[in-house]
Amino acid sequence: MYRIRFHGRGGQGMKTASRILGKAFFLEGYEVQDAPRYGAERRGAPMFAYVRASKEQINERGIIRHPGLVVVADESLIAVPAAGVMQALRSDSILLINSMEKTKLWQDRLNFKGRIIALTQSPSGKGWDEMRFIGAICAGGAARLAGVIQETTLTLAINEELAHLGSDVVQTNLEMALTAFNELKNDTGIVKEGKPVRADDYRPPSWIELSWEDPKLSAPAIHAAATSEKLITGQWRTMRPVIDYSRCNRCWWLCSTFCPDGAIHLDKERYPQIDYNHCKGCLICLAQCPPHAVSAVAEPVAEAQKREGE
Amino acid sequence: MKRELLTGNRAAALGALLARVDYLPAFPITPQTEIIETIGAWIEDGKMDCRMVTMESEHSMITAAGAAAVTGVRVFSATSSQGLLYGTEMLYTVAGWRAPFVLVNVSRGLSAPITLEPDHNDIMAVRDCGFLQVHCATCQEVLDSMIMAYRLAEDEKVRLPVIVNFDGFYLSFTREPVEVPTPDAVDSFLPPFDPGSIRFRANEPLSEGVAVLGGAAYSYFRYEAHLASEQGIEVFEKIAAEFSDCFGRSYGVLETYKSEDAEFTFVMIGSFATKAKDAVDRLRDVGWSIGLVRPRLLRPFPKEAIAKALKNKKGVAVIDQNLAAGLGGVLYTELSSVLYNQKGAPDVLLSFIGGLGGRDITPEDFYQIAAVTRKAVEDGETPPPRLLYSEEELLEVRKLQSVARAARQTRGGGK
Numbered sequence: 001m002y003r004i005r006f007h008g009r010g011g012q013g014m015k016t017a018s019r020i021l022g023k024a025f026f027l028e029g030y031e032v033q034d035a036p037r038y039g040a041e042r043r044g045a046p047m048f049a050y051v052r053a054s055k056e057q058i059n060e061r062g063i064i065r066h067p068g069l070v071v072v073a074d075e076s077l078i079a080v081p082a083a084g085v086m087q088a089l090r091s092d093s094i095l096l097i098n099s100m101e102k103t104k105l106w107q108d109r110l111n112f113k114g115r116i117i118a119l120t121q122s123p124s125g126k127g128w129d130e131m132r133f134i135g136a137i138c139a140g141g142a143a144r145l146a147g148v149i150q151e152t153t154l155t156l157a158i159n160e161e162l163a164h165l166g167s168d169v170v171q172t173n174l175e176m177a178l179t180a181f182n183e184l185k186n187d188t189g190i191v192k193e194g195k196p197v198r199a200d201d202y203r204p205p206s207w208i209e210l211s212w213e214d215p216k217l218s219a220p221a222i223h224a225a226a227t228s229e230k231l232i233t234g235q236w237r238t239m240r241p242v243i244d245y246s247r248c249n250r251c252w253w254l255c256s257t258f259c260p261d262g263a264i265h266l267d268k269e270r271y272p273q274i275d276y277n278h279c280k281g282c283l284i285c286l287a288q289c290p291p292h293a294v295s296a297v298a299e300p301v302a303e304a305q306k307r308e309g310e
Numbered sequence: 311m312k313r314e315l316l317t318g319n320r321a322a323a324l325g326a327l328l329a330r331v332d333y334l335p336a337f338p339i340t341p342q343t344e345i346i347e348t349i350g351a352w353i354e355d356g357k358m359d360c361r362m363v364t365m366e367s368e369h370s371m372i373t374a375a376g377a378a379a380v381t382g383v384r385v386f387s388a389t390s391s392q393g394l395l396y397g398t399e400m401l402y403t404v405a406g407w408r409a410p411f412v413l414v415n416v417s418r419g420l421s422a423p424i425t426l427e428p429d430h431n432d433i434m435a436v437r438d439c440g441f442l443q444v445h446c447a448t449c450q451e452v453l454d455s456m457i458m459a460y461r462l463a464e465d466e467k468v469r470l471p472v473i474v475n476f477d478g479f480y481l482s483f484t485r486e487p488v489e490v491p492t493p494d495a496v497d498s499f500l501p502p503f504d505p506g507s508i509r510f511r512a513n514e515p516l517s518e519g520v521a522v523l524g525g526a527a528y529s530y531f532r533y534e535a536h537l538a539s540e541q542g543i544e545v546f547e548k549i550a551a552e553f554s555d556c557f558g559r560s561y562g563v564l565e566t567y568k569s570e571d572a573e574f575t576f577v578m579i580g581s582f583a584t585k586a587k588d589a590v591d592r593l594r595d596v597g598w599s600i601g602l603v604r605p606r607l608l609r610p611f612p613k614e615a616i617a618k619a620l621k622n623k624k625g626v627a628v629i630d631q632n633l634a635a636g637l638g639g640v641l642y643t644e645l646s647s648v649l650y651n652q653k654g655a656p657d658v659l660l661s662f663i664g665g666l667g668g669r670d671i672t673p674e675d676f677y678q679i680a681a682v683t684r685k686a687v688e689d690g691e692t693p694p695p696r697l698l699y700s701e702e703e704l705l706e707v708r709k710l711q712s713v714a715r716a717a718r719q720t721r722g723g724g725k
């Protein structure tokens with residue numbers, strides 16, 4: 001059975017990626033299961049989606065352990081433990097990372113024995129603008145690495161899965177997916193089908209008895225104030241709002257009034273300051289600002305700019 | 311018949327479309343919302359001729375569904391978890407009205423603590439309300455059960471509402487290949503609702519659910535509803551046989567998988583039962599004589615079929631994805647009540663509780679359940695109920711607790 005996981009952030013199209021790949025397998029005559037998995041459904045939060053494909057009926061369900069392929073749309077997730085990107089990898093798992101960094105660097109960084117492939121360049125070289133199509137790119141790459149999906153089948157799958165978005169969107173996504181598909185030609189079929197866990201050779205689960213504990217400990221309560229500050233929800237952001245203070249006329253602080261996360265406060269001079277630890281990047285501030293003083297910068301670009309500035 | 315990839319939610323919506331539902335009172339809740347969104351879009355596009363009304367709560371939604379059903383139209387609604395419980399008062403009421411309609415419940419664990427992930431405590435909480443319950447294990451079964459459920463609810467022997475239940479995430483958001491029958495085929499299997507005596511009209515006044523003081527009338531009406539529910543077994547079997555003739559897929563009140571000749575059996579409901587099938591196959595690979603029994607109907611409870619399927623088994627492991635606080639697993643206690651005093655009842659009946667709040671049940675868990683069951687048979691001693699919970703999981707919780715403790719110390723507020 002092929003077991004493939006896609007990791008990304010809500011809004012990056014991982015569900016779409018899993019559906020394109022699932023449909024492509026299905027059209028090639030496979031039994032298929034594809035599903036997204038999120039916590040609270042919100043843009044920017046880490047999420048994943050998965051695909052199972054087999055010539056036999058699929059009885060396995062739920063989260064994929066021991067994936068043959070893990071596709072990472074957003075490299076920043078690798079550092080977020082809760083995203084579980086590296087969870088339960090096999091030594092022969094393949095890691096396909098969408099990244100501007102080189103494969104070698106990821107190998108050193110992750111100390112991972114299996115094969116890592118970085119899609120080092122966005123297909124047409126337009127850089128991070130193409131994050132919009134990352135779902136299709138990931139699906140195209142995964143289809144190639146699985147090796148049993150023909151180009152025509154991938155094309156058909158994209159047409160069917162994205163038809164509701166109109167022919168222009170289909171066309172662009174198709175180009176992106178096929179570029180990734182072709183770029184990985186030399187690695188056709190390197191993803192292997194995984195075997196089930198044997199019933200006579202398995203690690204028994206470490207079951208334990210839960211015992212009674214004081215309700216002070218065993219009731220699901222948080223006994224402290226302002227704990228939500230500790231959760232760096234700024235990591236969910238894909239686009240960063242940046243204020244151009246030469247344009248900000250301190251109107252009546254529409255940005256801070258409308259910010260749904262209370263992430264904008266005023267400094268001594270009554271200029272708005274964004275708390276990037278908690279700004280989730282909804283860009284409502286950008287939409288509200290009368291003199292258009294707020295612009296949106298893609299996170300990786302903003303990070304790079306920050307590094308240069310330092 | 312076309313085979314397509316559908317989520318459980320979409321399969322349920324498609325079931326409502328093919329059943330030519332007239333009326334849909336709706337209230338959103340994760341993970342069910344996609345069902346009513348899908349139907350809403352079809353109504354908007356003119357693909358479905360149905361009146362959809364968004365209500366202000368599940369309590370009103372169930373009331374509206376029951377009220378519409380007693381006018382003699384075909385009604386559908388859907389909910390999940392907290393929503394089902396919020397509507398519970400009216401579940402009992404509309405079942406008492408003997409109002410036939412179909413309600414989908416997409417199972418999700420109950421608060422508190424709050425979760426979005428599935429277990430069966432929501433559906434178990436309403437097991438005695440009078441609705442029949444059909445439990446699904448695949449997206450195909452969701453679609454097929456929807457179509458059969460209308461026949462079941464509307465059958466004059468039954469005339470009770472039916473809940474079609476399936477797991478959040480594992481089915482609701484999961485696409486699988488589903489054979490979609492043609493509208494014509496469904497039309498001939500499921501003709502328009504013939505409401506018979508059910509036809510409330512403004513110009514023909516009628517009171518539903520009248521007050522009865524004194525126990526005689528009350529006992530009569532409630533017991534009649536119980537007897538009608540029990541008719542559901544035979545009626546379901548008849549409908550399922552017809553369904554099999556029309557569509558080629560067979561559904562019993564139980565699904566039995568390699569259990570006929572087996573010494574050991576898993577018993578569980580819902581979508582995780584397909585994982586148990588996998589475990590059965592793997593265990594059989596290495597010489598085990600083991601199978602699975604999955605009650606598809608939970609209300610009425612298929613007592614005879616269960617007793618028959620488990621007769622002369624050496625060991626039976628019941629896996630409950632629910633927890634009755636202060637008691638244990640619900641399915642386990644129901645099964646015990648069926649098997650007690652039966653000739654050829656299994657030597658040992660073991661209780662396992664797992665999958666709470668979406669907790670996975672792994673192949674290793676299943677293998678270990680089998681091993682523990684065999685040991686119990688060998689020792690002739692039934693161990694106490696076992697929560698499927700690992701050392702690693704407790705460690706995770708300990709980590710959270712230490713963070714909470716640190717926060718308490720640094721930030722104050724309570725000792």
Ligand code: SF4
Pocket residue numbers: 241255258259260261262263264274278279280281282283284285286
């Ligand atoms: S993008 Fe603007 S409005 Fe949205 S959370 Fe960030 S600061 Fe607030």
Ligand code: SF4
Pocket residue numbers: 243247248249250251252253254255256272288289290291292293294
């Ligand atoms: S809305 Fe624009 S002009 Fe007004 S305070 Fe915010 S950034 Fe400045």
